[in-house]
Amino acid sequence: MAAPADNHDGASAEVAPRRLVVISAGTSEPSTTRMLADRIAQRSLELLREMRVPASAGVVEVAPLAVDVARAMVHGAPSAELQAAVDQIASADAVIASTPVYKAGISGLFKSFVDVLDDDLLIAKPVLLAATAGSSRHALVGDEQMRSLFAYMRALTLPTSVFAAAEDWGASVLGERVRRAATELAVVLEARIEQRIADQAWSGYKHEFAGNATRAEQTAADIDFDSPLMRLASGGRTDA
């Protein structure tokens, strides 16, 4: 496959390990939603290994966090368990988001989980979209609903989304689609697209002070005190 990854910052020949995190909103045990995400994650890890990019994968299961998510939506405060999930996603290099389709839409639990994330948590982060359903008539739900949701989050959704209805599980075409999506993920990860975009453009997005994003401003050292509002805050000075 591709040549060994080089570091685009050129600092070191050592290749930094990449971290994939699956967000699965399946509810049964095991759920096809999780199984689909695992297949994609597994394939991605294999491709990255061929590219000699060390990588590992973790999972955030949303179902056990259902009550925490609901409370955070109403009240705004995450539980320790929900915070741990958010931290895991914040530090991920890529996300595989997998949801079941219910009533012709993405799982409300999945949407609620994304609703409690900071707006800037996923900026430029590669997100691979995956959805499962009981019928192939729901095939476009992932593209129509997840893509717009992650566009709001300013994530980098990958070209290929993976949808699996009941009849797809025995079909080789699902494997081909998984391979295609995983290839996109591996290539984008290898190229450190998120890091390169954020390095150059992070300040151009709207941010939350002391938020969960890894690049969120946490102290005075991180803040641009020459912004128009900061100048207004310090007596309305007009010097630039």
Add this chain to the structure above:
Amino acid sequence: MQFGIFSVSDVTRNPVTRYTPSEAERTQAIVQIARRADEVGLDVFAIGEHHNPPFVSSSPTTLLAHVAALTERIILSTAVTLVTTNDPVRLAEDYAMLQHLAGGRLDLMLGRGNTVPVYPWFGKDIRQGVALALENYNLLHRLWREDVVDWEGSFRTGLHGFTAIPRPLDDVPPFVWHGSIRTPEIAEQAAYYGNGYFANHVLAPNFHFRPLVNLYRQRFAHYGHGTPEQAIVGLGGQAFIAQRSQDAVRRFRPYFEGTPLYGTSYRLEDFARDTPMSVGSPQEVIEKTLTFQEGFGDYQRQLWNVDAMGLPLEMVLEQVELLGSEVVPVLRREMEARRAPGVPDGPTHASLVKAKYGDGEPRQPRPNANRGDNLTGTSPYQDSDPDLAAEYPLVA
């Protein structure tokens, strides 16, 4: 260190008796709570500003002027005064008058408020909320410090040779706290002016506000007002106290659970563990409050909310008494003993007068005679600098 209570003036149905106080009853209850706080030796009583039911305090200066006449020692304050939708000229006038009537027992906390429709009700654009807050305070700051102000801004009519009356008591403006729960620009403004910074410290995880408080402390030092540790920090909180811990939980539970937003989705015990809410014996409330000092550093003002969730007046008065008799005296001693050397107390009118004049006499502005045009020009007061110039618009 100053200890007190703050109220948002909610008129909430008592979930146990299902009785909803009238606005008249709640208004009188708030006055009684403030008087009791004064009697038991609390340092601060603060009231909010709202413009919609189920709240009653739309005019905090009117309410506090009445309370000022009925109390002796307590500092009156706000939680918060809306700096976005109020005209800063009116704020300068109303709070200066209140400061006079209260004999200096007044400071105020400025905030943006969290009720979206208030902006359109008062003809403002919420998308400009932060800029409104910042610019309005910049003007308010000058109106209280300069006898004659020329001013141009983005949000209100310009001012030309304007004098806000009355001048602050002893020509020392009321101390200002800037309240914010998420906006670094507000912390920056507080730091720039050397004003206080207040985190409401309720309805959020423990120590959630530490990054903003630390930002304020660092910038306070950056602007040369002192060390980060000397910055003027205030924290809120919510408390319910009974002599025995289990009685506090038992008595408070129906009120907590009767609150639609929290009671149905949180267990009281979890909420009290994970947020700054204190529910327990005096000793437990003391211990929890001491963790605030550990987490945020030495601070100058602690306010508790004790009258929300539909608690009946007699229970609220009991809370005020327990704070005054059992909790605050111990906290005063403990906080004082733990406080680092050089950390100042919360500002009072007396301390600000002392800082400005030392042992000298405070300035008492006396107006010059009306020239007949109701304009004072550049010399509104007998001691005004005759060489001061003001810019007036040219009339074609």
